[in-house]
Structure formats: C-alpha cells, structure tokens
Amino acid sequence: MSVSTNILSENSENNKPMKYLVAISYTQQSSKLLEMAKELATVNAAEIQAVYVENNKILSKQQQLQLDKNISKAKELGIIVRIVTNYDLSKGISSFAIQENVSHIIVGKPKDRSLLSRLRGSNFIYNLIAQSENISVIVLGDKQYRDKNFKNKLLSPSFSSALNEYIVSALVIAITAIACFMLKDLAGYRVLSFVLLFAVSIL
Numbered sequence: 001m002s003v004s005t006n007i008l009s010e011n012s013e014n015n016k017p018m019k020y021l022v023a024i025s026y027t028q029q030s031s032k033l034l035e036m037a038k039e040l041a042t043v044n045a046a047e048i049q050a051v052y053v054e055n056n057k058i059l060s061k062q063q064q065l066q067l068d069k070n071i072s073k074a075k076e077l078g079i080i081v082r083i084v085t086n087y088d089l090s091k092g093i094s095s096f097a098i099q100e101n102v103s104h105i106i107v108g109k110p111k112d113r114s115l116l117s118r119l120r121g122s123n124f125i126y127n128l129i130a131q132s133e134n135i136s137v138i139v140l141g142d143k144q145y146r147d148k149n150f151k152n153k154l155l156s157p158s159f160s161s162a163l164n165e166y167i168v169s170a171l172v173i174a175i176t177a178i179a180c181f182m183l184k185d186l187a188g189y190r191v192l193s194f195v196l197l198f199a200v201s202i203l
Helices: 029-043 061-076 089-099 115-131 143-155 163-182 187-200
Strands: 019-023 047-055 078-086 104-108 134-141
Touching: 019 029, 019 089, 029 047, 029 061, 029 104, 047 061, 047 089, 061 078, 061 163, 078 089, 089 104, 089 115, 104 115, 115 134, 163 187
Parallel strands: 019 047, 019 104, 047 078, 104 134
Antiparallel strands: none
C-alpha cells in the first residue's frame, strides 16, 4: 500500500514544521491507518501523534483487545497515543487537535458500505472539518481491507438476535397465520392482512 505524497500545506511553505494527528479507534482499520499515517509523516518530515476519544460506549472484550493492539502498534511505529474523553467524537478530535496546534488531522474512510453507514461517516467528516478551524483533514482508506471486509460480510452475514428469539418470532407468525386462516370467512382478507402485518411489526 503506497500513500500519496502530494499533500502540501501553508505550514511547509512558511517553513513551519507540520504536525499530524491520526485518530484511531477499536477497529482493525486503525492498525493500517497508523501505518499509512506514519509513512505520510515520514515522507513529509512531519511530527505525528495519535488520539483515541473515549465516550459512553462500553467496549466488548474483542473491541478492547483490538484497541490495545492498535495502541501497541502505534508505540511500535514511534507514535505517541493520547486518550481524551468526549461524548462527541468529532469534537473530541478537533478540540485536541486545536489544543496541540496540529496542522493535519488524519482519519480513516468509513469501511461500511451501507447507505446509513455512509451517511453517518459523511456527517462525522463534515463535522470534523467544520470544527477544526484552519486544520486540514486527510481521509485515508485501505481499498484492500474494505473489499475483504465486504466479501466477508457477504459470505457470513452477522445476526444480532439470539436463536431462541428467531424461534419465538417464527412461532408467533405461524400461530397468527393459522388464526387468520381460520377467521378468513368472518373478517375478510384485508382485515386479516393488517393483523398479520401488525404482528410482524411488533416482532
């Protein structure tokens, strides 16, 4: 993976040292983002540090383990990691960047391809740009990682509910359908269709 080096700023023109801030999280994408940010900083002779923003989200064991790996990865690359607390992710990053007088904020491109995820990612980046005053925002993405992650989702979709919840839902629909079938001569298909739709909506 190569990183574009055609990133210039007013800081370099004024002979001021560039200071990069890379925002990391508890995802595997952050590990690759650290490598790309370090390469970019090395090429442009810039100082670099990383920031992780804590909020009210409780991390799972797997997420906490990945976060620890990302912090260890940063230390291996010689990147100092700072942890700040803010319920607003973009505000936490931008506030810290302004405090540290950085010239560029580096974030990862949202990896999910769903419309809702893209909208959320766009809002995050827009808010980050708006709150960062005159600081440049660089969005880096790893195409290989996104394609692999997308294929894995297609091959093994994730289910958020437990097996017993699917069984209960299926039984409720089956019982409702049987009841509607028995009452079809009394109520009519339109009324019964709304009853079935109501049961599905509740589930």
